[in-house]
Amino acid sequence: MINEPTAIQHHPASFKDPSGFIFKANGKFYRQINRSYAENYDLLMSSGLYKVLTEKKLLIPHTEVIDNANQSPDWYKTILPEQLPFISYPYEWSFDELKDAAMVTLRVLKIAVKHGMVLKDGTSFNIQFYEGRPVFIDTLSFEEYDETKPWIAYRQFCECFLFPLLIEHYHKIDAQKLLSVYLEGIPASTTAKLLPFKSRFKLSTWLHVYLQASVSAKNKPTSKPATASFSKTKLLNLIQSLQNAIKPLRVETSLQSTWNNYYDETILSKNYLDEKEKIFRDFISNINDGRTMDVGCNDGYFSKILAEKNRNIIAVDFDSQCVNKLYLDIKSGTTKNILPFCIDLTNPSPALGFNHLERQSFAERAKSDTVTALALIHHIVLSKNVPLADVARMFAELTINHLIIEFVPITDEKSKQLIANKATYHKPYSPEAFEKNFSSYFETERKAIIPGTERILYRLKKR
Amino acid sequence: MLLYIDPGSGSYLVQMIIAGVLAGLFYFKNLWLKVKSFFTKGKKDEAAENED
DSSP: OOOOGGGOEEOTTOOSOTTEEEEEETTEEEEEEEGGGHHHHHHHHHSSHHHHHHHTTOBOOEEEEOOOTTOOTTEEEEEEEOOOSOOOOGGGSOHHHHHHHHHHHHHHHHHHHHTTEEESOOOGGGEEEETTEEEEOOGGGEEEOOTTSOOTTHHHHIIIIIHHHHHHHHHOSOGGGGGGTOTTOOOHHHHHHHSOGGGGGSHHHIIIIIIHHHHHHHSOOOSSOOOOOOOHHHHHHHHHHHHHHHTTOOOOSSSOOSSTTGGGSTTSOHHHHHHHHHHHHHHHTTOOOSEEEEETOTTSHHHHHHHTTTOEEEEEESOHHHHHHHHHHHHHSSOOSEEEEEOOTTSOOOOBSGGGTSBOOHHHHHOEEEEEEOSOHHIIIIISOOOHHHHHHHHHHHEEEEEEEEEOOTTSHHHHHHHTTOSOOOSOOSHHHHHHHHTTTEEEEEEEEOTTSSOEEEEEEEO | OOOSSOOHHHHHHHHHHHHHHHHHHHHHHHHHHHHHHHHSTTOOOGGGGOOO
16 A cells, blocks of 8 residues: 555646656556556557667656556556656756756657657657656657657757757757746747758758758647558658757867866965865765755865765856766766756746746755855855855855855955946955854864865755 | 547648658668669669668
8 A cells, every 4th residue: 555545745846647647645646547648658568678778778767666656547557667866957967967857858758769650749858867868758658659650748848958959059058948938849930040050051950940940830720630641761861850960969078168177277286175075074974864065066076075975966156067967977987876956046947837836946956965065156146146045044045054155255255356347245244253153053073174275065964 | 430639730731741751761762772773783772871
């Protein structure tokens, strides 16, 4: 028995697909499969597709639970998927995270077609990051493949993956942020207007963007079902063409962003970094909390130190290029317990979608046992003009147990740069004011001045 | 069958056209690969590199 029905919460984002829904019971997420999806679910399991996809780590594995916990008349089965440490959304991913998510979706589709199944939707919300890589999480997205039909989710796939990637590739801008406005993807007609003229000369872009935009505009929706005769070869060609179109897309990682050479700068010497690392290692040595969030992670130098103890690390930074670099770094390396995402703490992802419940706000997902915030506070207070009292409250909301935070005083070279062109800033901004404001929520366990600087590292414990 | 996304009649038409163009392209690509492999005997075909 999973739980008493009264304690079961139907997940508010899980309503679009009539095949089933996600619910939460006893702190775990389950998925109910409805009778209408029974044949497709059985085909997924019996065709060998589930086995191949989970072995290749492309689909989240699950176990079946024989329990109609919701006492629903539509009930066929309940499954318990492997639980994810953190839910992220496409508008929080970096370029290569979205690109890899797209490639995984196409690989899943290709393997499905070979097993007589197809993906009935192609949204980027079907992907989550798990153990350093994108994984397909919607077990109910597979349906029996009818070879005479084109891919029903083709347009959705283009709008959710290909189009934002193309915009980012051609303009070298943060196009993913647009996805928080276009939750269902950027339409072809919009993409066609946003892409530069030169993109028309690339055949794949012309076919998937410009042709699609003009055909969609000319064809009014009808109530008659679309009649078109397709074939498996045609579908495999289409998938291949999408893979070929996405594979060469790039953003410049060498381009200097705000922080991606922060540690290389001479102003912060190697000595400073060594001293800080020593204190940091000492501070975290006897903390063994579950989830750790490294905010303002930059290139992930300290996230990697945290990851050595096999914790579950969420590394966030507002600079998408830093996040992208860190993601690629993790992808090619051996450390897999860091998940990097693009989050601006002074403008975190809001609650979005139907009833503001479909996509949770960052604050609802972010609570972590340990939070680390190194060389960050001066940016929040001095650049973004957030008073210390509000910064303290924000960190108190985020932290369950420990907060390791670096205070960068006003006399610091970096702080001076931030206020150089400002008439004023929120005063007092001093170690005393910092301690006073944070003491409302935290008690100081450890405190150390980083030798050679006036910066202070604190280990605070939530009251 | 109950489908919860509307593919739009346009999307099907686009795929028909794209598939047509691609069929032509892949036909010539394969032809080219055959010609190339005739002259560079025994070398592995590019098309065989697909992992899935």
